Amino acid sequence: MEVALSALVALFFGAAVYLLLSKHIIRMLLGMVFLGNAVNLLIFTTGRVASVAPPVIPEGATVPPDAVANPLPQALILTAIVISFSFFAFLLVLAYRAYQDIGTDDTDKMRLAEPEERGLPPLGY
């Protein structure tokens, strides 16, 4: 099971890196989605995959009686999903806005913040 999940994580990371290397913002955005899901699966796998009892402590006890599944990775993944979802929403709005205003989603052509053709600073007055 771990081997299969690791292979899937690797596949996701590969796809994410490939898309992030693109010049176009929309493909980079999809790359970020893949990256977020790759990390979520990674957290899930590092939390150990096992088919054991659900992590519910019986009434009156303070520790579970037998081995239980690890509940923490789910909490971590849920947090990471919420964060990556909100960032995706923000980046989507940003990319759309940039495309409308600047007229391109090619990062090589977005040179407004760092215009080319800047001479040397003045050397004397």
Next chain:
Amino acid sequence: MATPAPSAAVDAMLSTPVPAADMLIVMPLVLSFLFGSVLLMVRKRVEWHGWISVPGFALVFAADVALLFKVATGGPFTMMMGSWRAPFGIAFTLDLMGALFLATAGFVALAAAIFAVVSVDRQEKRYGFFPFLFLMMGGVSGAFVTGDIFNLYVWFEVLLIGSFGLLVLGSRHAQLDGTTKYAFLNLVGTTLFLIAVAYLYGVFGTLNMADIARQAADRTENGAVATIAMLFLVAFAMKAAAFPLNAWLPASYHTPRFVVSALFAGLLTKVGVYALIRVLVMLFPAQHAGMAGIVAWIAGLTMMTGALGALAQTDIRRLLNYVVIAGIGTVFAGLAIPQAVGAAPGALASGLSGAIFYALHSIVVMTALYLAAGVIARRTGASTLETVGGLWRESPLLSALCLVFLLAVSGLPPFSGFWPKVMLVRAAFAAELPWLAAAILVSGLILTIASARVFAFAFWRPLPQAGGTDTEKSGDFNASVPEHPAPLLPLVALAAFVLAAGVWPEWLSRLTTAAADGVVNPTAYIQSVFGGGA
């Protein structure tokens, strides 16, 4: 995974009620989020925003100072969120290093808020300038107080979303461009951080920093741990804009309003530095010793990139972007000193002390320089070296303040940049890294030339005739805002810190030395979480 048995000391700590002073630890966060939300609810009453925000930041700063006082006198302390048992749940642990960063952050945030009241226009206040500022400061404060590594990731994301909002506010085209690059690269950086956290959880089975520090001492020769430490180094170096992962900073930091640039340049990169010190030195001391050579190269190259980049820029803010990077390199130099585990704290602690001192100085000075650039841009209507001038005659006070900041950032006495550089150079020689000491001094020399050029052009020479070669319109961003003396007030306060830390450095260096000792030898930190002699 073996579950650690709940220890009696932890139970004893949880059963006692919390002392009132301990409650302060959540106050910077609670206040930031409450004030931010209230401002969002009254977003249409723009004229109230300043009256709510400045007292809000003053309260946060007061809480930060009280926390610094408490930690400096009583040592690190911990509060478990929701009364969970120590290795589980989220711990908020504040030690001296965190408290120093927290107080400095509160200081510059207050200064920037006062500056923003008059320099940000109504439209942008209405779109939520101050709520975003509070959100970002909540994230920054959270990063400094948390004792849980996943929680640190969450605070990074909180401050990141606040910073996105501030960066894009106004939506000029250059801003959209800068924000796109900033957003993607920072998001990749924090995702790398999360990947490292995932592996760390897989290897250690815990996320509590004190618990990791306790376990890491037993795992000196371990390839998996070295990989994790390396991933953390890459992630935090990216957040801190260290060479070769620094390209996003000069692409974005000069695009928003001056006050936003000021806070970003002062604070956000330093949060990355703080996290790097915390994780690399405190959690993985053995791996840090092995990686110190790499850190030394990063430090040297970052300093040179920053200094040479500053020399090549015409626009004042783009010049300052590179000065930020040079400062990051200088801080990294303090982290580059190898020390075997168990050896007496020597060169590493003194180098780290210099690094913390320099980081605090850099927070204040970089914020001040960008704010000063904002004042210059408003007075002269431009911020490129080709078109500014004549400020010495027009405003002696502003000129004197800028001279202080420029000398401080170059590392000249008697200002705050000098002493940490002395500490770092001495530590570099003690660690037998003379080339690193030379790099610190050479980059300081180049920065002196770059700042002298700014001063000579902007202040000494008479104002050039209009109709120059300036084609970039970012300079006159603030020109439409009417003249107001209030922006000079925060500059005077920041200059007072620069002077105080430069003329009487002992009080600060004593604190940073104690802070560095607390990181190199985290026994007190671990005890504050687990109680007793755990």
Next chain:
Amino acid sequence: MKSIIFRFTAPYLSVLMLVFSVFVLLRGHNEPGGGFIGGLIAASAFAIYGIAAGVASVRRALTFHPMAIAASGLVLAVLSGVLSLPLGDRFLTAQWAFPKIFGEELALSTPLFFDIGVYLVVTGAITSIALALEERDHD
């Protein structure tokens, strides 16, 4: 959106989704559900209504600006965490009360209010993003 069927059904669908979102929110205490997923359902209800009837009528129907709703949720969540401090407990420690209303015992707790806060934050934030995106489509 021109489809008459969609425009006719969308208001009813939105109302159903809003009711369901509150159900999911309250169910979350002991079973799957909770504030985040409830908030997402509520936000999608507003988004659907916005697609059918236009963004302006959603803003009118909401009365408050979505970001103000999110802010009120944040205040509620923070305050329900702070409540434990004056009682001598650590931040965010759950506090419970069991008042009798009409002879029925009602279990009130700070986690419930925290979750309502999360619900409002998610509803407000996602609605505001969705409305911003829909507004752009039309101009």
